[in-house]
Amino acid sequence: MGASTNNNAGAGATRAWLDQAVRRIEADFNRSADTHLIHLPLPRYPGIDLYLKDESSHPTGSLKHRLARSLFLYALCNEWIGPDTTVIEASSGSTAVSEAYFARMLGLRFIAVVPASTAAPKLDAIRFHGGEIHAVDDPRTIYDAAHRLAGETGGHYLDQFTYAERATDWRGNNNIAESIFAQMAQERHPIPAWIVCGAGTGGTSATIGRFIRYQRHASRLCVADPEQSVFHRHFADRGTTLLHEGTGSCIEGIGRPRVEPSFVPSVIDHMIAVADGDSIGAMRALSRRLGRGVGGSTGTNLWACLKLVEAMAARGERGSIVTLLCDGGDRYACTYYRDDWLSARNIAWHAAEATARVALGIPISG
Structure with a gap:
């Protein structure tokens, strides 16, 4: 009887600790305002609106x-x-x-x-x-x-x-997809034609893709993936699950050499493979446009967005595209923002920066 009492007491103490742990995390969430949705006008494409969901404003600085x-x-x-x-x-x-x-x-x-x-x-x-x-x-x-x-x-x-892919409630409960659609409600094109994100674990793309289908939105999901990643290969051919060659991408946080269990290709409508140089060039251009640094994966997202914008404009389509500003550039001051670091790795980014600057309306001479 005594042992049973002690066990019950121990279980009760653990349950009390768990209750407090959940409360602390939920309290932290309540103290943090939702991340901003930044409208990024595209002068060359007046019928298309681009938005950045700024995840760098979280307490720990990233998505x-x-x-x-x-x-x-x-x-x-x-x-x-x-x-x-x-x-x-x-x-x-x-x-x-x-x-x-x-x-x-x-x-x-x-x-x-x-x-x-x-x-x-x-x-x-x-x-x-x-x-x-x-x-x-x-x-x-x-x-x-x-x-x-x-x-x-x-x-x-x-x-x-x-x-x-399973830890986040994809049906709602303040997930990133629900937040995007709520913040877009008063915009010119409130239902995005495209939502663009990267894939590291696959959790974010799974959440957004499932939410779009659950809410029966017409939006499509595009995943931007480094060229050296397996995800876009697996999307094209489900039999491809592992990369054996190559040195991998320099873009931290996205792209993997193996298909991770949380990657759900069936909820993705389109994937765009992006060269590291294009990611860095787009990152550099966007940093100029915003007046603050962003990370490399944000550049990957932006490059894919610009490809989608070009395709929409060529078809005479109007609408909105939402992507993620994943983290700030301060974490990459010693890498992506150093020309010598990029040169040592033979990453050619200048042409992509010029292209992105034109699309974003940034003077090339500036």
């Missing part, structure tokens, strides 16, 4: 803040995380930054398994939020390393690549 919050809530409500659990994640940086933020909020140890090539500012941000770094030389080994660390510490591997 991944939404994912990290969902992953923690999912793990908590499944009771995979308790008051003494070490939390592990495999990440190229931004997801780990956001997860470190939530782990510290809950008083939990957090270890990020990252490729050694991850930009230093991202590593600094993980440490700033109390996270620890476990770097691996081969990016393909991050999964196994995360599993191993979880076993060694008795911790929990959040596994964004598996759980991203």
Whole structure:
């Protein structure tokens, strides 16, 4: 009888901790205003409106803040995380930054398994939020390393690549798709012709694609993908699931060498493969247009948007396109914004910047 009482007491204490953990995360959400939707006029295309959903304004500075919050809530409500659990994640940086933020909020140890090539500012941000770094030389080994660390510490591997598509409520509940359509309601073309995003885990594209179908919107979903990624190949041929050649893309946060479990190609209408140089050129042009830096994956999104704009204009179509400003440029000051870094990697970006500047109405001489 005594053992049963002790067990019940322990279970009660854990449940009380879980209740408080969920409350803290929900309170953090209530304190954070929704991210802005920025209208970006296109002088050369007066019938087409372009919008940027600015995810850099989250408390941890990127789109991944939404994912990290969902992953923690999912793990908590499944009771995979308790008051003494070490939390592990495999990440190229931004997801780990956001997860470190939530782990510290809950008083939990957090270890990020990252490729050694991850930009230093991202590593600094993980440490700033109390996270620890476990770097691996081969990016393909991050999964196994995360599993191993979880076993060694008795911790929990959040596994964004598996759980991203199921941790977020795609039917609504303030997800990114619901927010986009609510913010577009008073615009000239309130139902976007296209929504454009990238794919790292596949969670964001799955959420947006499912929401579009659930709400029966006419919008189509386009996923912009680095040329060196497997996702666009898998979209074209479901038999392709792994890349064996190439050095991979330099665009952090999107594109993968293997098809991740959270990537759902059936809810995607179109994919555009984007060269790294085009992503960097579009990123540089947009940074000039906004007066502040954006990250490389935002450049990937923008380049795909400009391709869609050209196609719509050629067909005489009018409408709106919404894409994501994924994170700010400060995390890439030592990489994408350094000409010598790009030259050392033979990334040709000047022509793409000139093209994007014309489309955005930025004087080439400026």
